[in-house]
Amino acid sequence: MLVAILPGDLASELLGVWANSRSPEVLEQLREEMGLNRPWYERYVVWLGDFVRGDFGYGVIYRAPVAELVWDALKNTLVLAVAAFVPSTALGVGAGVFAGTRPNSLADRSITTLSVLAASVPQYWLGLMLIALFALHLDWLPAAGMWDTRNPGGLRDLGLHLILPALTLAAVPTAVISRLVRSAMIEVMQQDYIRTARAKGLHERAVIRRHAARNIAPTAINIVTLQFGYLISGTIFVEVVFAWPGLGGLLLGAVASRETAAILAITMLVAATFVLMTLIADVAQSLLDPRVRLE
Known part of the structure; x- marks a missing residue:
């Protein structure tokens, strides 16, 4: 409209x-x-x-045809989204569990502070700062694009071009996942069955692995699945900063040229991704958590 x-x-x-x-x-x-x-x-x-x-x-x-344009761009967007999703999930869940098992400690406060900062910094500003440092100042990584236009090819070339946009895109979901997993872990660690397991003489690692981690798994999977939907929409801004040939560049060009069909197709695709990820999260949580099935 x-x-x-x-x-x-x-x-x-x-x-x-x-x-x-x-x-x-x-x-x-x-x-x-x-x-x-x-x-x-x-x-x-x-x-x-x-x-x-x-x-x-x-x-x-x-x-x-718009379908061909969107499909070609979507493949590149999924490459970037998956490259950001894997480390953000591993770091977010790991940091959340680590902080949640040590509430109010120095490690917990440090992780919480870093999470707040990562979630507060605009993605486009973070991307520009990473480009200025690693591409322009240190000259370690390429600043933009998906391939080296002078000598394209190879997974190594793709990997080098993925590092900066993937780091930029992973910052917010990593922070969100770690904060929510931390809260869930703190709540679980205060339950009676955790006290019972400790009273039986189980080692703290065994308590966390056998009892706490198993009970926060449905919540963690729900959080992580929903974050993938946010990643797809977040790639639009990151792709513009790093000139990544995905949905972001296509959407920007479509808006500039008033290609309404392309704008609507991309918007519907992003909305459908959110709906699909929400459905997957609900189904996964109902399969893993008996309490949800009973409700």
Whole structure:
């Protein structure tokens, strides 16, 4: 809707610099042929019907079907999202368990402080700082892109280009996971069965591994699964900073060129990812936690 009410449209973008020099009749005829003279809500209903049937529309500026554009960009976005998801899950869960088993200790306060800072820093600013340090100042890592345009190829090249955007993208979910897992671990460690296990003489590591970790597993899986949905939407900003050829760059170009079909397709894809991750989290928690099944 916002794109529809802004000045200009796809027909003006298509004519480019000749839009003002052509007669108004030519521009109006092009708008009629493209269906842009109809109300925005009517165009949306038509697009939604086509979307349900698997037709995402055609990218006029890109001269390609929107489904192909989105699929090509989605593959690159998933590469970046998975590269950030794996370390953020490992670090977040590990730090949360470590801090939760040592409440109010120096380690707990340090992890909590770092988590708050990581969750508070804007991703685009963190990305720019990492580029300035590791790419421009130290010259250790590439600043942007997915491959070396001069000599592309190989997993090593891809891995080097992944490090900075993956670190930037992983900062917020790592902080969120660690904070929530810490809270869940502190709550579990105060339960009666933990005191009973300690009273039986079990080693603290055995208490954590056999009793505490097993009981926070459903909560941790729920948190981690939901964070993957946030990662997909978070990649849009990170991809723009690092010129990563994913959904972020495609969305930015679609907004600039008023490609409404591409904008709607990407928006629906991100929304569907959130819904799917929420469903997976609920199913996983019901399978792992008998209390949820009883409710």
